[in-house]
Structures are given as structure tokens and as C-alpha cells.
Amino acid sequence: MSAHFFSRRAFLRGVGVTMALPWMESLPVWGDATAAKVPGSQAPVRLGVLFCGNGFHSKEWWAKGEGKSMELGQVLAPLADLKEKMLFVRGLYNEQALKGNIHSSQTGNLLSGAPLAAGGDIRSGTSIDQFIAQTHGRSTKVPSLVLGCEKSNPSVHKNYSMIYSSHISWSSPTTPTPLELYPALAFDRLFKDGAQKGDKSVLDAVMADAQDFRKNVSAADQRKLDEYLDSVREIEVRIEQSGKQGELQGWRPTLDKPNIPRPPEGIPQNIAEHMRLMCDILVLGFQTDTTRVTTLKLNNDHSSLRFPHLGVDYMIHHLLSHSDSADWLKVNQFFVDQLAYIAKRLDGIQEGERTALDNSMLLFCSSMLNGNHDASQLPVVLLGGGGGKIQGGRVLDYLGKPNRKMCSLYLSMLDKCGIELKGFGDSTERLAEV
Structure with missing residues (x-):
């Protein structure tokens, strides 16, 4: 940065x-x-974080091999043209997410690794996106852009505030970063000085x-x-x-x-158009260097979104996640397609010898592996070259290894942004392969 x-x-x-x-x-x-x-x-390194709640199809979230010959599970099919610029990371987890309950207590610390307050109280930790924004944000007009496609839920679920399920970006341990749900307002924030x-x-x-x-x-x-x-x-x-x-x-x-x-x-009536506009705004923010940090929460964990444009309007996202149905796979691919769209747009923007994707890190993640609330390993895909410092086309498997904390990944990503820390969240050790 x-x-x-x-x-x-x-x-x-x-x-x-x-x-x-x-x-x-x-x-x-x-x-x-x-x-x-x-x-x-x-050209600066940008960070984009895309979150999809409730995990993915348990049998179709996988990758094996390397480079162009890498094989992908059906959930990741939209990324087929991006294999060489992709890291599929298996086995990472947040230890604190296993100490509470489900949904909220698995999501609120996804980008921080911090312990969460229970009993309806609100306390998490500063997330990696906001840490970068607070460190380098003075270099851009907008320190960070935090976008959402589903409104925040203020209720309590199993003794934990649903604010945790609704916010992955935290400006401080007690302050979830406000979401911008309206594309027009997000666009204006990038380009307008005031009303x-x-x-x-x-x-x-x-x-x-x-x-x-x-x-x-x-x-x-x-x-x-x-x-x-x-x-x-x-x-x-x-x-x-x-x-x-x-x-x-x-x-x-x-x-x-x-x-x-x-x-x-x-909440937008047409979720497909709403998500696509938010994706375009993320790309524009990076392309113009108006911001270098954008978090896009495609939905909440415990989400209530429906998908009539996919012919899947009989059940909300959260309930769909509890079975590995063909419709669940279809919804999964719709979410991954948003990531693919952003990556391809960035890869089409030339910045000297590299593209904007080569100068970016796009982190795609969820707070559980599948709809059965399995947080013992998290679904993680990292796209982009991090300013020429990340080699794509690889599958990294940390399952069963001593260092498999999500915050270890964040330490490695912070290095690519020119921020070298002794520790972040619950980790003091980087992932050497990233």
C-alpha cells in the first residue's frame, strides 16, 4: 500500500x-x-474481501492439482478461467469460533480472530480490512468502502448478538463498520465531496x-x-x-x-442487479485509486435472501444451506460468480507490466465450511498477485498442520501491503507458502 x-x-x-x-x-x-x-x-496493492454466509455445498467445495490443469469442484466452476491466479486454501480456522455457538459466534471474528462477547453484548476485534485502512487510509480519498447486499440483523441468536452475523468488518472491538447497502450512495461516496x-x-x-x-x-x-x-x-x-x-x-x-x-x-428487490452494481463499484474504487480497501458482504450469515432470478424462491438462503441440493449448488455458483466477475474486470485493467488483479488480493470466504455449521476448517479462496508477491495456480492444504490459523494468513497478506507485524489476532506466525 x-x-x-x-x-x-x-x-x-x-x-x-x-x-x-x-x-x-x-x-x-x-x-x-x-x-x-x-x-x-x-501501483498500490488493494484488498477486496467478499463474504458469503452459511458455507457451501459440502461435496462440491474442493480443488486439486495446479496451474491450468487444476480441477475444481462444481461450486468453484465460475473460476475456471482464473486458476492460474488463484490460491485454494484448505484447513484454516478461527479457534475462538469453536468456543461459542453457531452462526453469530462463528462470524463476528472471521477477519480478526478475536474472542467475542456473549449475552447480547458487542465486542469483537478490529478486522484486517479496517486495520489496513487505518494504517494506509490517508493515502486515498476513501480509507475503506464497506458494502452489503443484506441489511444488518440486530436480534440475538443462541446468546450471541446477530450483529456478529451481519458484520465482518470492525473498525474497533466494539464498533462494526457501517454497511452501505445502496449502490447510488456507495458510488457518491467514491466520487462526491458532499451533497x-x-x-x-x-x-x-x-x-x-x-x-x-x-x-x-x-x-x-x-x-x-x-x-x-x-x-x-x-x-x-x-x-x-x-x-x-x-x-x-x-x-x-x-x-x-x-x-x-x-x-x-x-433491501433491493433484484438481488442480481444489486450485487453486480456493488461489484462494479468495488472495481471502480480500485481502478481510480479512490480506495484500496473494500469489503463486500454479499449476504449475512443466517441469511434470509431469496433468489427468484435463479428459480429458487421457495426457501431462504439459510434453510437451503442445510441440504446439498441442486438448488443450493446453483445459489453457491451465483455467489462465486460475483468473485469471478470482479477478478476478470480487474484482470482487464493494465497497470504497467501487471494488471489490477495482479496488484490486488481478493479474499473470498465464509464463516463455516457448509450449512451444518462446520467451522473446524473454513472455505478460503485468494485471487490476485498481491503486487507480484503471490504465486497463483496452487492448492494449499493446512489441515492437520500446527499452523493453520486464519490470522496467520492475514499476517502474510499484511506483509504484501507493506505492513509487517509481530502478530495479528491470535497468531504470531505467517503462512510461509502465501
Whole structure:
């Protein structure tokens, strides 16, 4: 996570809008040959965490082999084209998750390894995403983006607060990081300095500055700028159209009032479109270097989501997880497809000799292996090169080994971000193979 100062950063500015630009070879920010040895001259390492509650199909979550010949269980089929940039990690666990009960007590410390308070009290530990954001967040406009596709549940389940099931990102031991459920608000947080009245788009606000900037970069970077601006415009249009079509509940803050009635619970009606918009916003945040840390909670543990677009509308996610049915597999693949979509988008963004995926770490995980609440080993996939420091195309099996703590993985990932600690959570030992 290279420390950049705003004076060396390239931005487009307009009334009420600041938009960070993507990596460009002709700018002396990252990758400039004349500044190759200058701190901050390389593209930064980004962290994306995607969480899927209730585990996966018990017979189809597996991988074996290496490289292009790696074989994948059916749950991971959407990642078939990404085998060479993927680590399948087996056997890691959180010891504290085995000391409580199920669901909440297995989820609240997933990214921290911390002990959890019971009895309805709220106490966990600072999660790895927020630790990175607090260490390097001053380098970007938005220290971290925490997105969700299912609202938080404030109830209590088996003596543990369901806040633990609803939040994997924690800013402090007693503070779950607030979730942004609305794509329009998440988009505005990336690109707007404050409330802006009217319907003027982000791109309209910065277009004059973009035209002036375009004159001073190379032809290759002009094409990259055009592609980037097109991608911003595409998401703006999709958010606007989704609102007009009633597919998203909620409102856009750029309007004087909501264009549809605000629903009581704020959960999107079209979960497929909602997740895809959140994935696009994650990519844009990384592509523009507006943020380098994004956590996307696709659903809660003990989730109530339904999936009518898959033809699976007769049972909620949590209940589906208790049987290895064909419909459960179909839902699993839908979630993994979100990871594949993000990874492919990032892999299509060139940043010097590497892609944005090569400069990122995408951690895909759940708080239990399957719907029978097995937390003795956790499902973990890591995609991306961590700035050229992680070799993909491998299966790492830690089951039965003395060092198999999730926090050992986090220590290794923190190293890739330039943060070297003696310990994190319940571990003081790294995973040497990562």
C-alpha cells in the first residue's frame, strides 16, 4: 500500500466532485521509468474481501492439482478461467469460533480472530480490512468502502448478538463498520465531496477538467482515460435506470427527493442487479485509486435472501444451506460468480507490466465450511498477485498442520501491503507458502 500524497496524485475536479484517475504510464505517479526507485512509484496493492454466509455445498467445495490443469469442484466452476491466479486454501480456522455457538459466534471474528462477547453484548476485534485502512487510509480519498447486499440483523441468536452475523468488518472491538447497502450512495461516496443538488452526473461535473487533462498525457493514456470515463458513465446510467424501473429500493442523494417511495427495509428487490452494481463499484474504487480497501458482504450469515432470478424462491438462503441440493449448488455458483466477475474486470485493467488483479488480493470466504455449521476448517479462496508477491495456480492444504490459523494468513497478506507485524489476532506466525 504505497503512501501517496495528494500533491502527487492526479484528480479531476468539478463543483462538489473529486475523481481520482486510474493508473497511467505517462504520469509521474506510479510506474514512471524516471521514478522507478521513488517510494510510491508502483501501483498500490488493494484488498477486496467478499463474504458469503452459511458455507457451501459440502461435496462440491474442493480443488486439486495446479496451474491450468487444476480441477475444481462444481461450486468453484465460475473460476475456471482464473486458476492460474488463484490460491485454494484448505484447513484454516478461527479457534475462538469453536468456543461459542453457531452462526453469530462463528462470524463476528472471521477477519480478526478475536474472542467475542456473549449475552447480547458487542465486542469483537478490529478486522484486517479496517486495520489496513487505518494504517494506509490517508493515502486515498476513501480509507475503506464497506458494502452489503443484506441489511444488518440486530436480534440475538443462541446468546450471541446477530450483529456478529451481519458484520465482518470492525473498525474497533466494539464498533462494526457501517454497511452501505445502496449502490447510488456507495458510488457518491467514491466520487462526491458532499451533497450535490440536481441531477448533474459526476462525469458532467468534471468533464471540462478531463478535456484539459487529456491534452497532457500520452495517446495510450488518452485511450485509458476514455475507457475509464466510459465505465463511470455506464454505471451512472445503470444506477439511474434501475431506480426508474423500480429494481432498486431507495433513493439517489443527487435528487431532491426519492424517485420511488423509500421501502421500510431498504433491501433491493433484484438481488442480481444489486450485487453486480456493488461489484462494479468495488472495481471502480480500485481502478481510480479512490480506495484500496473494500469489503463486500454479499449476504449475512443466517441469511434470509431469496433468489427468484435463479428459480429458487421457495426457501431462504439459510434453510437451503442445510441440504446439498441442486438448488443450493446453483445459489453457491451465483455467489462465486460475483468473485469471478470482479477478478476478470480487474484482470482487464493494465497497470504497467501487471494488471489490477495482479496488484490486488481478493479474499473470498465464509464463516463455516457448509450449512451444518462446520467451522473446524473454513472455505478460503485468494485471487490476485498481491503486487507480484503471490504465486497463483496452487492448492494449499493446512489441515492437520500446527499452523493453520486464519490470522496467520492475514499476517502474510499484511506483509504484501507493506505492513509487517509481530502478530495479528491470535497468531504470531505467517503462512510461509502465501
